[in-house]
Amino acid sequence: MYLTKEEQAMLDGEEGETLQKAIEILVALGDIYGADRLIPVKSAQIAGVSYKTIGDAGLEWISDLHGKVRIPSILNPAGMDLQDWKKMRIDPEFAHKQHLIIEAYEKLGISAKCTCTPYYLEGFDATYGDHLAWSESSAVSYANSVIGARTNREGGPSALSAALVGKTANYGYHLDEMRKPTVLVTVECELEGSDYGALGYIAGKMVDSGVPLFILKGKPDNEELKALGAAMAASGAVALYHVEGITPEARKNKITRPEENMIIEESQIREIYDRAEPDIKDLEIITIGCPHCSPAELSLIAGLLEGKTVNKEVWICTSREVANEHFELVRSIEKSGAKVVCDTCMVVSPATERYKTMMVNSGKALAYVPGMCGVPTLFGDIYKCIKEALNE
Amino acid sequence: MKVKCRTISRGCAEGQVLITRDNISFLGNVDPKTGKVVDANHELFGRSIKDKVLVFPHGKGSTVGSYVIYQLFKNGVAPAAMINLESEPIVAVGAIISAIPLVDRLEKDPYSILMDGMCIKVNSSEGYVEVTEG
Numbered sequence: 001m002y003l004t005k006e007e008q009a010m011l012d013g014e015e016g017e018t019l020q021k022a023i024e025i026l027v028a029l030g031d032i033y034g035a036d037r038l039i040p041v042k043s044a045q046i047a048g049v050s051y052k053t054i055g056d057a058g059l060e061w062i063s064d065l066h067g068k069v070r071i072p073s074i075l076n077p078a079g080m081d082l083q084d085w086k087k088m089r090i091d092p093e094f095a096h097k098q099h100l101i102i103e104a105y106e107k108l109g110i111s112a113k114c115t116c117t118p119y120y121l122e123g124f125d126a127t128y129g130d131h132l133a134w135s136e137s138s139a140v141s142y143a144n145s146v147i148g149a150r151t152n153r154e155g156g157p158s159a160l161s162a163a164l165v166g167k168t169a170n171y172g173y174h175l176d177e178m179r180k181p182t183v184l185v186t187v188e189c190e191l192e193g194s195d196y197g198a199l200g201y202i203a204g205k206m207v208d209s210g211v212p213l214f215i216l217k218g219k220p221d222n223e224e225l226k227a228l229g230a231a232m233a234a235s236g237a238v239a240l241y242h243v244e245g246i247t248p249e250a251r252k253n254k255i256t257r258p259e260e261n262m263i264i265e266e267s268q269i270r271e272i273y274d275r276a277e278p279d280i281k282d283l284e285i286i287t288i289g290c291p292h293c294s295p296a297e298l299s300l301i302a303g304l305l306e307g308k309t310v311n312k313e314v315w316i317c318t319s320r321e322v323a324n325e326h327f328e329l330v331r332s333i334e335k336s337g338a339k340v341v342c343d344t345c346m347v348v349s350p351a352t353e354r355y356k357t358m359m360v361n362s363g364k365a366l367a368y369v370p371g372m373c374g375v376p377t378l379f380g381d382i383y384k385c386i387k388e389a390l391n392e
Numbered sequence: 393m394k395v396k397c398r399t400i401s402r403g404c405a406e407g408q409v410l411i412t413r414d415n416i417s418f419l420g421n422v423d424p425k426t427g428k429v430v431d432a433n434h435e436l437f438g439r440s441i442k443d444k445v446l447v448f449p450h451g452k453g454s455t456v457g458s459y460v461i462y463q464l465f466k467n468g469v470a471p472a473a474m475i476n477l478e479s480e481p482i483v484a485v486g487a488i489i490s491a492i493p494l495v496d497r498l499e500k501d502p503y504s505i506l507m508d509g510m511c512i513k514v515n516s517s518e519g520y521v522e523v524t525e526g
């Protein structure tokens with residue numbers, strides 16, 4: 001791998017131990033994946049934040065680092081609402097450790113905003129062709145597919161290294177040839193809202209780590225594309241997809257349809273909604289906001305809950321910045337008894353484990369919550385979720 | 393005998409070989425407090441990786457494995473060095489942040505030239521492995 005004089009000096013330790021380790025990680029990954037050089041990245045989004053995930057080992061490592069990041073850098077969701085963790089009934093010892101992790105990241109100049117939707121935040125509004133070093137799988141998918149930016153799915157330490165060095169290794173989805181579709185997915189029915197999450201849940205398992213090119217009947221909006229990508233990155237390992245006539249690379253470039261064609265029928269989508277297990281009688285909690293809600297989604301939920309009172313535990317997950325900017329929507333949602341939960345989500349918080357059965361409108365949450373949190377999960381569209389919350 | 397290899401994590405260390413054909417998921421397979429392999433289904437079950445030159449095909453499992461390697465290092469029970477057939481990011485990152493020399497792609501098959509208990513030197517800064525005592 002080619003290194004500039006400055007990069008070589010950094011690797012030789014001339015800029016201190018933290019930067020030496022950071023660039024050593026980037027170079028090692030570059031060597032493993034056959035990168036030719038390092039390239040500058042515009043921003044970093046760093047995984048390895050929830051104490052539930054990284055534990056004391058991760059906390060120790062981050063605390064031992066010195067220096068400051070060179071590009072705008074932001075964090076993945078944490079294990080709890082950082083301000084109002086008590087409303088989630090988080091154990092105080094967990095809260096203490098979680099705060100230590102956030103403080104250790106902040107010491108390195110990283111923004112303590114914890115979200116899987118950095119693209120809704122100022123300073124992280126990536127544009128077409130930008131190179132990024134993002135971690136969270138749905139954010140990676142959104143950046144690559146919906147925005148047309150370029151990022152691999154960075155692990156926590158490699159994203160942090162990229163943030164410190166301001167660069168990443170040039171391989172994978174940074175390269176044109178790796179962005180070509182590998183499989184065609186034809187969907188034979190019209191889709192709406194959470195159907196896209198259900199589609200992603202099915203397609204991810206079929207495509208695994210390929211690059212699917214979708215042929216769809218309708219025109220999904222960006223929230224629907226967000227749900228599609230998030231689910232595919234969870235049930236499979238899809239980090240980039242295209243939709244013919246919709247996503248930027250499929251519109252701007254001449255994309256050849258791959259030969260292999262998978263067909264998804266309406267009955268497969270319905271099956272996700274109509275599962276007999278778990279029993280809806282055991283439903284204890286409804287969670288919406290995986291990935292974190294956009295302002296438009298908060299507005300829809302506020303409208304559905306207006307003047308009503310929920311009868312079950314309800315979490316609406318979003319980023320703190322979006323919540324602060326739309327505090328009137330938050331206030332309106334919370335008036336119903338539903339909780340607007342920031343900085344975290346149902347997948348990464350240990351608070352999820354207390355509940356017997358959950359309902360979600362997210363294909364990603366459906367893929368993760370039963371296994372990672374041990375909570376049987378039902379799937380419904382946003383109207384069904386709110387209806388169950390209100391016990392109508 | 394010196395055998396050339398590819399450098400993944402730089403450094404130089406000596407130790408006794410502990411060799412396995414099983415891949416290792418550091419999260420779950422190894423106890424970060426003791427350095428012992430705790431997965432009953434693993435070929436190295438019950439053995440300690442502390443101060444050893446750990447030879448295995450490659451890592452697997454959760455990316456949290458990188459942090460577990462760091463914890464082994466902080467607890468003083470990490471391997472002295474590691475040799476892979478083909479390194480992947482979890483073990484690569486764990487080795488680098490823990491200053492454990494790691495190499496892969498030896499010019500000779502490590503399973504034909506290395507045996508449990510052999511003393512060897514891994515000089516990954518210079519890109520070779522040397523058998524110091526048979």
